[in-house]
Amino acid sequence: xxxxxxxxxxxxxxxxTTPMLEVIDLQSRHGRIQALKGASLAVRAGQLVAxxxxxxxxxxxxxxxxxGVQPVHGGQILFEGRDITRATAGARVRAGxxxxxxxxxxxxxxxxxxxxxxxxxxxxxxxxxxxxERAYALFPRLKDRRRQLAGTLSGGEQQMLAxxxxxxxxxxxxxxxxxxxxxxxxxxxxxxxxxQRLAKDGMTIFLVEQNAFVALSIADHGYxxxxxxxxxxxxxxxxxxxxxxxxxxxGV
Amino acid sequence: MLSExxxxxxxxxxxxxxxxxxxxxxxxxxxxxHVINFAQGEFVMIGGMxxxxxxxxxxxxxxxxxxxxxxxxxxxxxxxxxGIETARGAGVVGLIIITIGxxxxxxxxxxxxxxxxxxxxxPISGDAPIHVFGATLLPQSLWIGAALIAIMAALRFFFDHxxxxxxxxxxxxxxxxxxxxxxxxxxxxxxxxxxSAALGALAGVLVAPITMTYxxxxxxxGLKGFAxxxxxGLGNPLGAIAxxxxxxxxxxxxxxxxxxxxxxxxxxxxxxxxxxxxxNGLFGRAEVHRA
Ligand SMILES: Nc1ncnc2c1ncn2[C@@H]1O[C@H](COP(=O)(O)OP(=O)(O)O)[C@@H](O)[C@H]1O
Ligand SMILES: [Mg+2]
Numbered sequence: 001x002x003x004x005x006x007x008x009x010x011x012x013x014x015x016x017t018t019p020m021l022e023v024i025d026l027q028s029r030h031g032r033i034q035a036l037k038g039a040s041l042a043v044r045a046g047q048l049v050a051x052x053x054x055x056x057x058x059x060x061x062x063x064x065x066x067x068g069v070q071p072v073h074g075g076q077i078l079f080e081g082r083d084i085t086r087a088t089a090g091a092r093v094r095a096g097x098x099x100x101x102x103x104x105x106x107x108x109x110x111x112x113x114x115x116x117x118x119x120x121x122x123x124x125x126x127x128x129x130x131x132x133e134r135a136y137a138l139f140p141r142l143k144d145r146r147r148q149l150a151g152t153l154s155g156g157e158q159q160m161l162a163x164x165x166x167x168x169x170x171x172x173x174x175x176x177x178x179x180x181x182x183x184x185x186x187x188x189x190x191x192x193x194x195x196q197r198l199a200k201d202g203m204t205i206f207l208v209e210q211n212a213f214v215a216l217s218i219a220d221h222g223y224x225x226x227x228x229x230x231x232x233x234x235x236x237x238x239x240x241x242x243x244x245x246x247x248x249x250x251g252v
Numbered sequence: 253m254l255s256e257x258x259x260x261x262x263x264x265x266x267x268x269x270x271x272x273x274x275x276x277x278x279x280x281x282x283x284x285x286h287v288i289n290f291a292q293g294e295f296v297m298i299g300g301m302x303x304x305x306x307x308x309x310x311x312x313x314x315x316x317x318x319x320x321x322x323x324x325x326x327x328x329x330x331x332x333x334x335g336i337e338t339a340r341g342a343g344v345v346g347l348i349i350i351t352i353g354x355x356x357x358x359x360x361x362x363x364x365x366x367x368x369x370x371x372x373x374x375p376i377s378g379d380a381p382i383h384v385f386g387a388t389l390l391p392q393s394l395w396i397g398a399a400l401i402a403i404m405a406a407l408r409f410f411f412d413h414x415x416x417x418x419x420x421x422x423x424x425x426x427x428x429x430x431x432x433x434x435x436x437x438x439x440x441x442x443x444x445x446x447x448s449a450a451l452g453a454l455a456g457v458l459v460a461p462i463t464m465t466y467x468x469x470x471x472x473x474g475l476k477g478f479a480x481x482x483x484x485g486l487g488n489p490l491g492a493i494a495x496x497x498x499x500x501x502x503x504x505x506x507x508x509x510x511x512x513x514x515x516x517x518x519x520x521x522x523x524x525x526x527x528x529x530x531x532n533g534l535f536g537r538a539e540v541h542r543a
Contacts, residue, residue, distance in 0.1 A: 069431050093434030105429040107422050118422050121415065122434035169434065 018081045020045045020204055021066075021097075021173055027074035028058075028065050035061035037228035038075070043173065043206045043221075048199040050215035050236060051208045052249055053225035059208035060102050062225070063177045066206075067099045068092045079173070094122045096172030102181060104162040108151025112142055115150045115161055119168030127170065135164040156187040163194060174198065176207035180214060192218060212249035216240045224249075255386030260508035261501065262384075266393040266462065268500020269400045273455035274477025275484060275492030276403070277448030282487045283424035284437075284444035287347045291331060291355040292452055293474020294362075298324040299453025300465030301362055304371040313374065321453040327358070328449025332442040355470070362467040373460035396458050400493065403451065407489060420444070424487065452477075472516065476503075479519040482526050485533025494535060498522070 019042035028036040035058045043049045053059050064070030066077060068089035077085045079095060087095070107115050116135055120128035136143035139160045145153065150161055159179065166174060179195065180188040192214050199205050199218075208225075209215035216222045219236030224245060232244065239245050274292055281289045302320035307313055335350045342350070376395045381388035411417040423430040423440050431437055456465065459473070479499050484491025499519050507515040526533060 067432055069428060088436070089431045090434040090436050093432070099432050101429060101432055105426050105432075107425045107429065109425060110418075110421060114418060117415075118418060118430075118433050118435075121419060165433070 019043055019078075020080055021206065022078040023062075023066070023075070024078070025075040026062065026065060026072060026077065028061050028070055028072050030061070035228055036065065036075075039225060039228065039230050040075075041223050041230055041233070043204060045204050046202060047220045048195070048205045048207075048218060049221045049223070050219035051206070051223040051225055051230070052210070052212035052215055052239075052245075053208070054249070055210055057225045058228040059210075059225060060177055061228075063099060063102070063175055063208055066092075066175060067097065090122065093169055096170070097175065098166045098169040098171035098173070099175040099177065100162045100166045100179065102177040104155075104158045106150040106153070106158050106161050106165070108149065110150060111147055112150055112153070112161060113146040115165050116142070116146075116168050119165035120170075122169060128168070131168040131170065135167060138167070139164050155183055156190065159183060159187070159191050160194070163191075163198075167198075172204065174203055174205045176205065178209055178211075179207060180209060180211045188214060212245065213240070216245075256508070258385055258387035260504045262387060262389050262393060263508075264501035264504030265497060266390075266396055266500070267459075267504065268480075268497035269396045269493075270455050270459045270473070270496070271476045271480040271499050272493035272496025273400060273403065273451055273458075274473060275480030275496045276407070276489055277451045278478055278481035279484070279487055279489045279492040280448045280451070281441075281444045282481070283489075284420060285336065285347070285441045286344050287336065287351065288478070288486075289331075289445070289448065290348065290351045290474065290478075291358060292448065292477055293470025293472075294355045294358040295324045295328060295449040295452030295470070296456035296459070296473050296477075297362060297465065297467065297470035298327060298358070298449075299456025300373060300460040300469065301366050301371070301456075301467065302453075303373060303457050303460070304465060305366055307373075317457050320457065321450050324449045324453035324456075325446045326449075328445040328447075329442055331449075332445035336441060336445070337438060355474070359467055359470070366467065368467055370464045370466045371460070372464050373457065375461040379461075390462070392458070392461050399454065399458055403454075404490070404493065411489075416440075416443070476500075476519050479523045482523050483534055485535050488533065488535055491533055491535035495533065498534070 021043040023039055023041045026036050026039045039062050041051065051059065061070055065072050068087055072085055076083060079097060084092060084095065107118065116132055117128055120131050123131065141157060142161060142164055145157065150158065153161060176195065179191050183191060195205060196218055207215060216236045216239050222233060222236045222239040223230050224232040274296060277292045277295065278289060281287055299320050302323050303316045306316035306319055331354050335354055336347055339346060339350055375392040377391045379390060381390055411421055419430065419435045420440050423435055423437055427437055476499060480496035481492045483495030483498055499522055502522060503515050503518045506518045
């Protein structure tokens with residue numbers, strides 16, 4: 001196999017190390033406010049990666065830029081090695097990048113089932129039906145409430161619905177923006193158990209959180225975003241022990 | 253007494269159904285884009301005028317009607333594609349001003365391409381009046397009522413049972429969340445203009461046998477349709493139809509019992525009243541998506 005040590009091997013090797021998502025020096029503005037000044041990170045297939053940062057650090061702006069609903073003024077987003085910086089929101093969903101937005105944003109005046117079906121908007125009818133079965137198996141509570149208007153669900157149930165709706169699109173990379181927001185500690189635990197369960201089943205997950213402790217304790221890898229820049233990164237547990245993180249985010 | 257009242261009621265319901273169809277167009281576009289399309293009346297004009305001139309060119313009426321509606325739909329698509337999409341940064345007020353500009357342009361073009369005269373269209377099935385308790389009802393009024401019911405049923409099916417219809421509801425509720433599902437908002441806005449233009453043109457064809465049609469017919473009809481949409485709670489399709497009937501009946505009763513000079517004032521009094529005292533309309537904006 002000495003002879004085989006050529007370009008083929010090199011390329012498979014490179015392929016194996018290409019991150020699923022790579023963000024390089026991303027910049028984004030809201031009018032005159034520069035919300036992202038250089039965010040760089042990588043998420044590898046099968047990983048659960050968390051990015052933490054204070055309120056206003058630019059987490060939501062980053063997530064929206066990843067989903068193609070926020071203009072990017074510099075830098076690059078690569079998905080499985082392909083440059084998707086200018087791809088439309090729809091193309092990204094079809095490619096497998098699906099987001100659970102901050103504040104859940106379920107379609108309140110529509111039924112639970114309609115919400116789920118809308119999640120499969122980019123998928124075939126058959127995938128829609130299969131997805132619905134999977135969603136109900138994963139969240140039996142949603143099945144009981146499938147005719148109910150989404151707006152009448154409790155906060156925890158709405159978070160379940162928002163996650164289930166995103167799964168309907170068959171994500172390869174699931175983006176979660178502040179999943180703990182507005183939930184009681186008990187529901188935060190439940191939500192993160194769900195996220196961990198998805199990660200165990202092989203889903204690649206990138207989540208952003210203000211709640212650094214819960215996020216970093218389950219993350220394979222973590223990043224810290226400050227003033228629109230990624231300033232620190234490392235294994236989730238290691239970041240939790242980092243003095244700067246402790247001081248700034250854990251109130252220690 | 254009864255016959256007089258019935259007569260006014262019939263006339264109010266007939267013209268009210270037309271206002272409702274036009275108001276429906278306002279509601280559909282508003283839901284998709286939050287734009288109030290002041291060129292809605294011009295779709296009505298195009299429907300009537302194009303049918304008149306296609307028939308004058310020798311086409312049979314059914315074909316002329318279909319082509320006129322398709323033509324208006326194309327104009328709606330162009331307005332969305334050129335007027336609305338290229339000016340996305342203009343904000344909602346800017347976009348509304350663009351629709352006002354489009355309406356002036358379309359009226360001018362109609363006068364140049366067609367003419368400045370009044371034109372009748374033949375009613376769908378003759379004009380032998382039907383007598384009901386001493387009042388007379390034109391067959392065209394029945395056609396208008398039937399068309400309104402058919403359109404309502406079709407729209408209900410579209411919004412409640414098709415993927416695109418549900419996507420339109422979702423986009424009206426939360427455009428950002430809809431985009432995150434992969435729903436293309438621009439496509440929906442285009443579709444809403446096409447749909448509204450077709451609805452407006454149909455109204456124009458239906459009303460022309462009663463009121464005649466001309467290049468500026470859309471000015472007043474557009475405003476009455478806007479009144480219908482406001483009364484119904486902007487963005488509430490069923491409300492727009494009910495609002496149209498309210499405006500039409502109020503107008504007919506005013507013309508009948510007071511003076512026809514007051515007729516056009518009624519719609520504006522109603523708009524002012526609703527905007528001042530019932531900002532969500534008589535039927536509520538919250539019902540948007542359930543309609
Ligand atoms: N729609 C907007 N218009 C103007 N500024 C905004 C908008 N959204 C966010 N910002 C600003 O951008 C910065 C980053 O906000 P955001 O991404 O929401 O942060 P985070 O999600 O980390 O709390 C903040 O300074 C915020 O005020
Ligand atoms: Mg945020």
